[in-house]
Amino acid sequence: MQITETRISLVSRSNSRLRAYASVTFDDVFVVRDIRIIEGKRGLFVAMPSKKMQRNCLQCGFKNAVTNKFCGSCGTKLDPLEKPEEMQDAPSQQHRDLAHPIKTEFRDYIQEKVIEEYKNKEASESKQ
């Protein structure tokens, strides 16, 4: 599988580590949008599109973040998570990837391509 097109939309928010969104086309037939390019402590990395995990309050049905201990709407105590110790170690568990590469090599390939396109885009924008 090859990346046949990459589109970058730069994000200019100084208070955010998010640098850009990418939409990537594979083999001219499949596109994945909302891939994020993030400035991490060890440089740029690419995050796959993800969904924020939520759970409904049993009392009022309000959608709460999975880390909430009490309902944000009615204050009802929410059941403890099944594996709370895991949640603490991995805050990313709050988000679940909607689409992601299974193999590390392919993840690296996507990351390399997207960051390269991001740098090109950033360079061409700053010339203007």
Ligand SMILES: [Zn+2]
């Ligand atoms: Zn509630």
